[in-house]
Amino acid sequence: MEVNSGRITPLLSDVSERNGKPLSTLKLNAKILRELNLIRYREDSGGVELSELGRFVLDLLKEDYVREPERRAGDPTSRIPLGELTRRIGALRRRVLRMVEEAGSGHLSSSLSSLTIIATLYLAKMRHDPKNPGWELRDRFLLGKGHAAPALYAVLAECGYLPEGELSRLGCLGGLLQGHPEASIPGVDSASGSLGQCLSIANGMALSGKMRGMDYRVYVLLGDGELEEGQVWEAAMSSAKHRLDNLTAIVDRNGLQLTGPTEAVKPLEPLADKWRAFGWKVLEADGEDPRDILLALQEAEAVKGRPTVIIASTVRAGSSSRKGWRRGL
Amino acid sequence: MREDFGKALVTLGMELEELVVLDPDVSTSTRTCYFAERFPDRFLNVGISEQDMIGMAAGLASTGMLPIATGFAVFVVGRGWEQIRNTVARQKLNVKIAVTHSGLSDHGDGPSHQSVEDVALMRAIPNMTVVVPADGPSAAEALRASAYHRGPVYMRLGREGAPRVYLEGAELSLGAANLIREGSDATIIANGIMVSMALEAAELLAEEGLDVRVIDMHTVKPLDLGCLERAARETGAIVTAEEHSVIGGLGGAVSEALAELRPTAMRRIGVGDSFGTSSRTYWELLEAYGLTPKAIADATRSTVGRRI
Numbered sequence: 001m002e003v004n005s006g007r008i009t010p011l012l013s014d015v016s017e018r019n020g021k022p023l024s025t026l027k028l029n030a031k032i033l034r035e036l037n038l039i040r041y042r043e044d045s046g047g048v049e050l051s052e053l054g055r056f057v058l059d060l061l062k063e064d065y066v067r068e069p070e071r072r073a074g075d076p077t078s079r080i081p082l083g084e085l086t087r088r089i090g091a092l093r094r095r096v097l098r099m100v101e102e103a104g105s106g107h108l109s110s111s112l113s114s115l116t117i118i119a120t121l122y123l124a125k126m127r128h129d130p131k132n133p134g135w136e137l138r139d140r141f142l143l144g145k146g147h148a149a150p151a152l153y154a155v156l157a158e159c160g161y162l163p164e165g166e167l168s169r170l171g172c173l174g175g176l177l178q179g180h181p182e183a184s185i186p187g188v189d190s191a192s193g194s195l196g197q198c199l200s201i202a203n204g205m206a207l208s209g210k211m212r213g214m215d216y217r218v219y220v221l222l223g224d225g226e227l228e229e230g231q232v233w234e235a236a237m238s239s240a241k242h243r244l245d246n247l248t249a250i251v252d253r254n255g256l257q258l259t260g261p262t263e264a265v266k267p268l269e270p271l272a273d274k275w276r277a278f279g280w281k282v283l284e285a286d287g288e289d290p291r292d293i294l295l296a297l298q299e300a301e302a303v304k305g306r307p308t309v310i311i312a313s314t315v316r317a318g319s320s321s322r323k324g325w326r327r328g329l
Numbered sequence: 330m331r332e333d334f335g336k337a338l339v340t341l342g343m344e345l346e347e348l349v350v351l352d353p354d355v356s357t358s359t360r361t362c363y364f365a366e367r368f369p370d371r372f373l374n375v376g377i378s379e380q381d382m383i384g385m386a387a388g389l390a391s392t393g394m395l396p397i398a399t400g401f402a403v404f405v406v407g408r409g410w411e412q413i414r415n416t417v418a419r420q421k422l423n424v425k426i427a428v429t430h431s432g433l434s435d436h437g438d439g440p441s442h443q444s445v446e447d448v449a450l451m452r453a454i455p456n457m458t459v460v461v462p463a464d465g466p467s468a469a470e471a472l473r474a475s476a477y478h479r480g481p482v483y484m485r486l487g488r489e490g491a492p493r494v495y496l497e498g499a500e501l502s503l504g505a506a507n508l509i510r511e512g513s514d515a516t517i518i519a520n521g522i523m524v525s526m527a528l529e530a531a532e533l534l535a536e537e538g539l540d541v542r543v544i545d546m547h548t549v550k551p552l553d554l555g556c557l558e559r560a561a562r563e564t565g566a567i568v569t570a571e572e573h574s575v576i577g578g579l580g581g582a583v584s585e586a587l588a589e590l591r592p593t594a595m596r597r598i599g600v601g602d603s604f605g606t607s608s609r610t611y612w613e614l615l616e617a618y619g620l621t622p623k624a625i626a627d628a629t630r631s632t633v634g635r636r637i
């Protein structure tokens with residue numbers, strides 16, 4: 001978005017007309033960008049402008065730092081038709097927004113950036129049975145970035161692990177749904193919330209599967225900022241040592257952490273090379289595209305003798321279009 | 330409290346050129362962002378790496394800087410504990426650890442982010458000073474006192490604003506408890522946000538004719554034994570109140586001291602042996618955990634009845 005002296009609504013209407021995106025979506029995006037301190041504006045009057053941080057991010061994007069991953073060819077196997085999956089993810093997106101709004105706290109944009117990945121895993125990929133949450137042979141999922149709990153809860157409810165009504169009680173005193181995942185919540189395979197711990201836990205689960213001859217797979221979703229915790233790399237060495245090919249890690253590569261872009265706070269790049277050097281098979285995927293995620297997951301499953309990490313580029317702003325993000329919206 | 334802390338850091342930064350602030354990617358939450366804005370060259374965002382942060386602070390301190398390592402209580406103390414013990418405290422390095430979001434104050438985030446064990450963990454480390462200020466002005470004073478104290482200090486603050494107990498420029502000297510209300514029938518010894526509740530409890534009890542002393546034991550280590558012994562001798566009934574587990578914190582420290590110094594009828598108000606939980610407001614959460622003026626008053630009344 002160019003620095004503009006107009007008011008926010010007419011500006012967005014204009015963008016909406018030019019790009020065929022609904023005005024409500026753009027308004028939500030603008031709100032989130034403001035919340036992230038990337039842009040500044042007032043509802044009623046005055047201009048819209050990029051903050052210093054916003055300018056920084058835009059510069060990074062201009063350098064094509066957030067790469068458009070190459071789309072994979074072919075059709076993935078999916079438990080439900082892709083069209084239906086996409087439609088349900090759209091509905092989940094609105095539900096997450098409502099949950100966080102109602103609760104009055106929670107990391108909205110971080111939840112939305114993980115939503116497509118979590119929903120794709122649970123609705124289309126993982127072997128699990130909501131009627132039997134304790135099933136020993138189920139695939140496991142760990143949310144390393146536990147602050148995306150609203151996204152996980154919405155997906156669990158969508159699967160039938162939780163009554164829909166629970167979602168509106170997120171964070172209520174005495175309620176089931178805590179600010180971060182708790183093991184007492186049906187469908188949650190591990191508590192989290194303290195960043196950096198889940199890859200180790202996933203290693204344990206994957207090892208146990210091998211020791212006990214069970215063929216379940218273990219999935220763990222990590223934030224990119226989360227990778228700054230040393231424990232992640234201790235664990236990464238363990239996964240490689242034990243050749244955990246029943247383990248897939250997915251990095252939610254939205255480029256941001258709490259106080260700014262990862263590359264400004266503690267540069268992670270070249271990230272793929274780091275994982276490779278630690279003995280992992282590295283795949284890149286479009287984390288906003290269920291089809292691409294599924295194809296990458298399928299590819300990961302075929303890798304033998306070592307663990308796989310999927311670096312999934314996502315958008316932490318609620319938009320489903322990386323191109324839109326490039327434009328600043 | 331974090332607001333006052335953030336502003337006090339800027340003031341101190343103007344005074345002390347060697348002061349550096351370290352942040353593990355939470356400066357907007359701890360309010361060290363004010364310092365970052367004012368002194369970008371003396372602000373280090375180390376990323377989500379609490380252990381790395383403590384080690385770096387140790388290195389900075391041993392080469393002449395005055396590092397203030399900040400963050401959320403549970404992650405800094407939890408992750409960084411062994412680095413704090415083995416690198417900072419064992420060498421008596423001049424590192425200040427100042428955390429926010431302690432106790433139950435991070436009510437929305439829930440048990441993973443709440444911290445009711447940190448005082449116990451820090452108190453067990455030799456050479457460590459542990460301070461838990463009651464409100465904004467005393468947080469600012471505690472920060473100043475810590476900065477001018479030589480050696481490691483742990484300062485524990487909440488996320489939410491605390492009711493005011495002191496006026497601006499409150500006196501606070503490390504290791505010297507503040508007697509904030511005289512009384513002869515019983516003594517409530519509190520710190521952190523519970524100090525204002527202790528005062529309210531004393532008011533409630535005054536209506537029943539009980540004359541209750543209130544002590545702000547902001548420094549849990551070293552404990553002000555003189556003040557404690559006097560309170561035990563003169564009032565014969567002691568109640569502690571803290572936003573922390575009843576195990577190992579202020580209640581633990583006071584019981585340990587009195588058991589040897591002068592066995593006295595006692596009760597501890599705090600979080601029972603349990604984790605926190607999520608809640609949409611802080612105050613309903615404190616109430617659910619029995620951290621209220623009424624609970625303190627009830628405990629005090631029953632302790633008076635059990636005086637030895």
Ligand SMILES: Cc1ncc(C[n+]2csc(CCOP(=O)(O)OP(=O)(O)O)c2C)c(N)n1
Nearest residue numbers: 110193194195223224225226256257258404
């Ligand atoms: C050990 C630990 N330290 C700090 C935090 C506080 N915290 C919560 S979210 C967050 C940023 C996470 O960034 P990233 O992993 O990139 O996830 P994003 O929200 O950007 O998707 C931080 C520092 C935490 N939850 N755990």
